[in-house]
Amino acid sequence: MVGEKMRPVRLVLYGVGPIGSNVVKVLEKKDWVQISGAIDTDDSKVGKDLGEVAGLGHKLDVAVSRDATGVLAASSPDIVVHATSSYVQDVCPQILECVDAGADVVSTSEELTYPYVKHPDLADKIDKSAKMHDVTVLGTGVNPGFVMDALAVVLSGVCQTIKSVRVERVVDSSKRRWQLQRKTGAGLSSIEFRRLVKEGKIKHVGLPESAMMIGAALGWKLDEVQEEITPIISKKRVRAEYALVKKGNVAGVHQVARGTVAGQERIVLDLKMYAGAGDPHDSIKISGVPPIDMTIRGGVQGDLATAAIVSNAIPNVIASTPGLKTMIDLPIIHNIA
Numbered sequence: 001m002v003g004e005k006m007r008p009v010r011l012v013l014y015g016v017g018p019i020g021s022n023v024v025k026v027l028e029k030k031d032w033v034q035i036s037g038a039i040d041t042d043d044s045k046v047g048k049d050l051g052e053v054a055g056l057g058h059k060l061d062v063a064v065s066r067d068a069t070g071v072l073a074a075s076s077p078d079i080v081v082h083a084t085s086s087y088v089q090d091v092c093p094q095i096l097e098c099v100d101a102g103a104d105v106v107s108t109s110e111e112l113t114y115p116y117v118k119h120p121d122l123a124d125k126i127d128k129s130a131k132m133h134d135v136t137v138l139g140t141g142v143n144p145g146f147v148m149d150a151l152a153v154v155l156s157g158v159c160q161t162i163k164s165v166r167v168e169r170v171v172d173s174s175k176r177r178w179q180l181q182r183k184t185g186a187g188l189s190s191i192e193f194r195r196l197v198k199e200g201k202i203k204h205v206g207l208p209e210s211a212m213m214i215g216a217a218l219g220w221k222l223d224e225v226q227e228e229i230t231p232i233i234s235k236k237r238v239r240a241e242y243a244l245v246k247k248g249n250v251a252g253v254h255q256v257a258r259g260t261v262a263g264q265e266r267i268v269l270d271l272k273m274y275a276g277a278g279d280p281h282d283s284i285k286i287s288g289v290p291p292i293d294m295t296i297r298g299g300v301q302g303d304l305a306t307a308a309i310v311s312n313a314i315p316n317v318i319a320s321t322p323g324l325k326t327m328i329d330l331p332i333i334h335n336i337a
């Protein structure tokens with residue numbers, strides 16, 4: 001039904017990094033999308049054709065501009081695909097500008113996937129503004145947004161009762177974009193790693209948000225979500241695409257988020273992202289009636305999947321009632337040709 005009502009959707013891309021570029025690669029093949037503008041602040045991209053910046057090998061006749069206000073006014077987009085940064089504090093003004101321009105927004109901002117606990121005021125501001133302008137805002141991606149939260153929530157639908165949810169994701173970062181290798185500390189010494197963790201520069205953003213999303217969906221009032229970040233020390237030399245990891249150096253990050261209800265651990269999200277990971281996978285175990293034990297061997301490839309879910313979310317976002325939404329508010333997102 002969602003697919004049927006689609007007319008060409010006017011779309012602006014806000015942020016043409018690796019994720020935004022992957023989104024362009026997905027969307028340029030869809031006849032229900034017309035890319036009408038592109039915004040980015042990077043000097044090396046501004047003024048160039050979006051097709052060239054995104055690495056398509058051909059032009060799209062859309063110039064990348066740093067003037068967000070101008071692009072939004074000139075393009076009058078139905079929707080903005082937003083992929084600039086992770087934190088709600090940073091992206092809030094960008095999202096509000098799109099909303100003010102009357103556009104729906106799908107964003108890859110990790111914190112925006114479930115912003116209500118860390119940023120209740122900003123979440124409220126975005127929600128109110130979206131309702132005022134009759135548009136919808138969604139934060140999504142592969143993680144957070146799918147493998148460690150929404151997928152577990154979908155699986156919970158066949159359980160009568162649930163005691164606990166455990167999700168494990170192991171990613172081999174060695175062939176992934178440099179941003180991922182950098183934010184997981186590949187190649188650093190343990191001392192550098194711990195310093196950068198303290199400074200908030202090394203981490204996967206969004207694990208607590210995933211736990212909060214699961215808790216909210218299952219109707220559990222979480223006391224708190226605790227998060228720990230430790231280094232994974234490499235037992236071998238790994239030549240990652242953008243970093244050399246020597247034996248004894250940091251290969252990546254091990255991050256665990258634990259959600260408790262009335263003092264009892266009910267949600268554990270265990271994420272390992274490191275160069276040379278031997279058995280990448282995603283697994284979801286629900287201790288309940290009936291129990292669920294699902295593993296995706298190889299794991300879901302994050303960059304491709306994020307571009308896909310952002311693109312596939314567009315029809316649902318356009319069809320949604322207005323306001324700030326999360327993945328547990330919208331109908332199931334599925335592939336659309």
Ligand SMILES: NC(=O)c1ccc[n+]([C@@H]2O[C@H](COP(=O)([O-])OP(=O)(O)OC[C@H]3O[C@@H](n4cnc5c(N)ncnc54)[C@H](OP(=O)(O)O)[C@@H]3O)[C@@H](O)[C@H]2O)c1
Pocket residue numbers: 014015016017018019020039040041042043083084085086087094108109110140141142143144145177179302303306
């Ligand atoms: N939810 C998920 O599963 C998921 C998955 C993958 C990525 N992400 C997130 O999605 C975002 C995009 O990923 P990426 O790897 O493409 O990031 P990236 O390499 O940092 O690229 C972002 C692009 O946006 C530009 N930009 C930053 N601030 C801007 C602003 N205010 N206005 C216009 N352009 C701006 C950047 O320019 P400069 O280089 O000049 O700053 C850069 O060209 C990141 O925050 C990433 O963490 C989420």
